[in-house]
Amino acid sequence: MDIDATKGIGAGAFPRPAQRAEEAPATGEFARVFDLAEARRRRMTGPDRIPDEVWDDITRAGQLADDLSERGQAVRFDTHRLTNRVVASLVDEDGRVLRPVALGEIFGTEPDPAPAA
Structure with missing residues (x-):
C-alpha cells in the first residue's frame, strides 16, 4: 500500500453534509387527490x-x-421465414402446430370501414 504524505489531508478526505435541494414553489397541489x-x-x-x-x-x-x-389450445402468431408476412397457427399446450389458420378466419373478412387514403 502506497501512502503519499506530501499531499496532506485535503477537503475531499472528510464527508460533507448533503446539500439541500431548492424549495419547490407552493402550488397548492401537494397530496392532490384524483x-x-x-x-x-x-x-x-x-x-x-x-x-x-x-x-x-x-x-x-x-x-x-x-x-x-x-x-389445451391457443393461436400463435409468427412471421413467415420466406415472405416476412404474419401467419397464424393453432397449437396445442406444448406448442406443437395442429394446423395453420387463415388470418381471415381469425379476424373476419369484413372490409375496413375507413381504408387508408
Missing part, C-alpha cells in the same frame, strides 16, 4: 371514447381465447 371514478366516466363518455362495438369484440375475443385454453 377522483378515478370521475376520470373513468369522462374517458368513457367523451367524444373520443372507445365505441361499444370494439368493447364487444374485445369481450368476444377473450371468450374465444378462454375456450381454446380450456381445450
Whole structure:
C-alpha cells in the first residue's frame, strides 16, 4: 500500500453534509387527490371514447381465447421465414402446430370501414 504524505489531508478526505435541494414553489397541489371514478366516466363518455362495438369484440375475443385454453389450445402468431408476412397457427399446450389458420378466419373478412387514403 502506497501512502503519499506530501499531499496532506485535503477537503475531499472528510464527508460533507448533503446539500439541500431548492424549495419547490407552493402550488397548492401537494397530496392532490384524483377522483378515478370521475376520470373513468369522462374517458368513457367523451367524444373520443372507445365505441361499444370494439368493447364487444374485445369481450368476444377473450371468450374465444378462454375456450381454446380450456381445450389445451391457443393461436400463435409468427412471421413467415420466406415472405416476412404474419401467419397464424393453432397449437396445442406444448406448442406443437395442429394446423395453420387463415388470418381471415381469425379476424373476419369484413372490409375496413375507413381504408387508408
